[in-house]
Amino acid sequence: MSNEELESQWVLPAGLPKPIPSSEGLGKEFWAATLEHKLVIQRCADCRHWQWGPEIICRACGGEQLGYESVEPAGEIYSWQRCWYPVHPALKETVPYLVVMVELDSAPGVRLIGNLVGDGQQSLAVGDRVTALFEDHPGDEPYTLVQWQRV
Amino acid sequence: MAGRTIRGQVALVGIGETTYYKRGKSPDSEFKLCIDAIRNACADAGIDARDIDGFSSYSDDRNDAMRLSSALNLRELNYSVMQWGGGGGGVMAAIANGAAGILAGYCDTVVVHRALAQGQFGRFGQAQDTPVIPGEYGHVMPYGVMSAAQLFGFRIQRFMHEHGIGQEALRAIAMASYHHAQNNPRAVMHGKPLTEQMYDDSRYITEPLHLYDCCQENDGAAAVVLMSAERAAEITDRPVYLLGAAMGSAPQQGAEAGGISYHNAPDYPTANFKTLAPKAFAMAGIKPTDIDVVQSYENFTGGVMMAMIEHGLCSPEEANEFFVPENLIVGGKLPLNTSGGNLAECYMHGLELVVEGVRQLRGDSTSQVADPRHCLCIGGPLVGPVSTLILGSADTGPTTDGGVGA
Numbered sequence: 001m002s003n004e005e006l007e008s009q010w011v012l013p014a015g016l017p018k019p020i021p022s023s024e025g026l027g028k029e030f031w032a033a034t035l036e037h038k039l040v041i042q043r044c045a046d047c048r049h050w051q052w053g054p055e056i057i058c059r060a061c062g063g064e065q066l067g068y069e070s071v072e073p074a075g076e077i078y079s080w081q082r083c084w085y086p087v088h089p090a091l092k093e094t095v096p097y098l099v100v101m102v103e104l105d106s107a108p109g110v111r112l113i114g115n116l117v118g119d120g121q122q123s124l125a126v127g128d129r130v131t132a133l134f135e136d137h138p139g140d141e142p143y144t145l146v147q148w149q150r151v
Numbered sequence: 152m153a154g155r156t157i158r159g160q161v162a163l164v165g166i167g168e169t170t171y172y173k174r175g176k177s178p179d180s181e182f183k184l185c186i187d188a189i190r191n192a193c194a195d196a197g198i199d200a201r202d203i204d205g206f207s208s209y210s211d212d213r214n215d216a217m218r219l220s221s222a223l224n225l226r227e228l229n230y231s232v233m234q235w236g237g238g239g240g241g242v243m244a245a246i247a248n249g250a251a252g253i254l255a256g257y258c259d260t261v262v263v264h265r266a267l268a269q270g271q272f273g274r275f276g277q278a279q280d281t282p283v284i285p286g287e288y289g290h291v292m293p294y295g296v297m298s299a300a301q302l303f304g305f306r307i308q309r310f311m312h313e314h315g316i317g318q319e320a321l322r323a324i325a326m327a328s329y330h331h332a333q334n335n336p337r338a339v340m341h342g343k344p345l346t347e348q349m350y351d352d353s354r355y356i357t358e359p360l361h362l363y364d365c366c367q368e369n370d371g372a373a374a375v376v377l378m379s380a381e382r383a384a385e386i387t388d389r390p391v392y393l394l395g396a397a398m399g400s401a402p403q404q405g406a407e408a409g410g411i412s413y414h415n416a417p418d419y420p421t422a423n424f425k426t427l428a429p430k431a432f433a434m435a436g437i438k439p440t441d442i443d444v445v446q447s448y449e450n451f452t453g454g455v456m457m458a459m460i461e462h463g464l465c466s467p468e469e470a471n472e473f474f475v476p477e478n479l480i481v482g483g484k485l486p487l488n489t490s491g492g493n494l495a496e497c498y499m500h501g502l503e504l505v506v507e508g509v510r511q512l513r514g515d516s517t518s519q520v521a522d523p524r525h526c527l528c529i530g531g532p533l534v535g536p537v538s539t540l541i542l543g544s545a546d547t548g549p550t551t552d553g554g555v556g557a
């Protein structure tokens with residue numbers, strides 16, 4: 001697919017900031033995995049606690065043996081907003097758009113934020129089932145956002 | 152902490168403000184606004200500004216204690232503290248921190264100050280236009296979740312969902328602020344009443360928040376003078392006492408307000424006062440039913456509702472019946488934001504709420520509650536650290552037998 005074709009399928013237009021890991025490198029594994037259309041979440045090897053966002057120690061047990069493990073890219077809408085005010089110049093022609101907070105099925109308590117694919121005026125509700133859709137942003141330093149679509 | 156209390160030991164003896172302006176409209180620099188508010192507060196207290204020996208502020212206020220100390224020619228600077236946190240969560244902590252310095256013996260006369268001139272420094276609430284976004288916000292902002300309304304809107308939406316709370320509860324909070332602002336000539340929204348129809352017809356910023364659910368942005372400054380109750384007794388016959396205070400956060404509320412770990416808090420739909428409120432009431436030795444008037448920081452109306460519920464002023468199940476305009480205006484069950492607050496008086500980053508709390512307890516408000524004894528002041532719902540104060544009228548302070556009045 002050409003870059004233009006890819007871009008035409010993005011939920012939000014070009015111009016929004018690109019996500020990068022923290023200055024300490026936190027989140028590096030997550031964004032590397034999304035490039036391969038996989039979802040991984042930080043997990044403690046000692047107490048098996050899933051934690052998100054990433055931290056340098058386990059918030060549950062204090063352990064330092066943290067890794068990333070694959071999770072199913074599916075869950076349900078925990079909260080949502082329909083955004084009418086264009087908070088960024090790139091969004092002027094795109095409002096309203098939908099942002100959803102999704103609680104993952106296979107990592108209890110872990111929530112991700114993304115956009116809901118489709119018409120910004122569609123009705124939606126807490127509890128609606130969704131699956132991830134990996135949105136590729138090509139370029140010299142490509143990245144992939146995690147978006148959500150209704151099941 | 153049990154047993155130790157600040158109750159009745161420190162008094163708020165002076166309040167000062169500048170004219171309140173719409174955002175970017177101040178003719179003066181931010182530092183000049185700050186100086187003016189401090190001088191007004193000293194004049195109200197009847198003290199010489201050179202007798203200030205401590206400063207306390209919050210939210211990365213730009214008016215540096217050394218510059219203020221030199222400009223005001225203080226005899227000594229003995230205390231200078233800044234509360235952590237970039238939002239409005241630190242406002243009540245700034246009062247509490249100032250009082251702590253006095254009680255500890257570090258200093259005698261503290262000014263708590265906050266000034267904003269957004270024409271000079273850019274908008275406080277504006278999203279950065281940046282090509283990359285690292286770390287916590289990198290999991291949020293690329294999806295167009297950038298403004299404070301959006302960062303906190305998820306919590307409000309979830310809370311309303313869990314408890315079946317309708318839009319009318321949020322509307323009532325906006326209506327109360329605008330109602331009180333019509334009595335207050337200092338208020339930026341004075342002469343601009345809000346009707347239910349106007350609220351309902353107003354655009355959504357982000358569902359469930361309408362335009363009128365979101366705070367203004369303004370220019371101006373406010374200041375409050377604190378001293379020990381003993382010294383206050385020498386200079387005024389109507390001190391307002393600090394009875395209780397608490398600051399901080401419940402567990403696991405995230406690394407940065409609105410960042411991705413904030414959105415993974417185990418207790419998510421909270422304004423973050425569940426651990427604070429019981430401490431403040433215990434310190435003050437009073438119950439939520441003893442509160443006569445509330446000043447609560449409105450970044451967004453939904454946060455005010457959640458904060459008041461977490462202070463035990465009503466239960467989530469009662470919210471739809473409790474949050475109606477007639478309960479929240481003077482003459483009603485629990486008057487709220489009696490100067491107009493952040494929504495309709497001025498977004499002086501919440502310090503104007505403390506100034507109004509003092510006015511209420513002195514009997515000087517433009518929307519005066521009848522003989523209030525206890526005013527609750529809540530700072531910064533939905534962020535962390537947050538903070539809360541209980542202020543008491545002159546008859547709640549130290550009694551002649553050396554005890555402390557309830």
Ligand SMILES: [Zn+2]
Nearest residue numbers: 044047058061
């Ligand atoms: Zn662990």
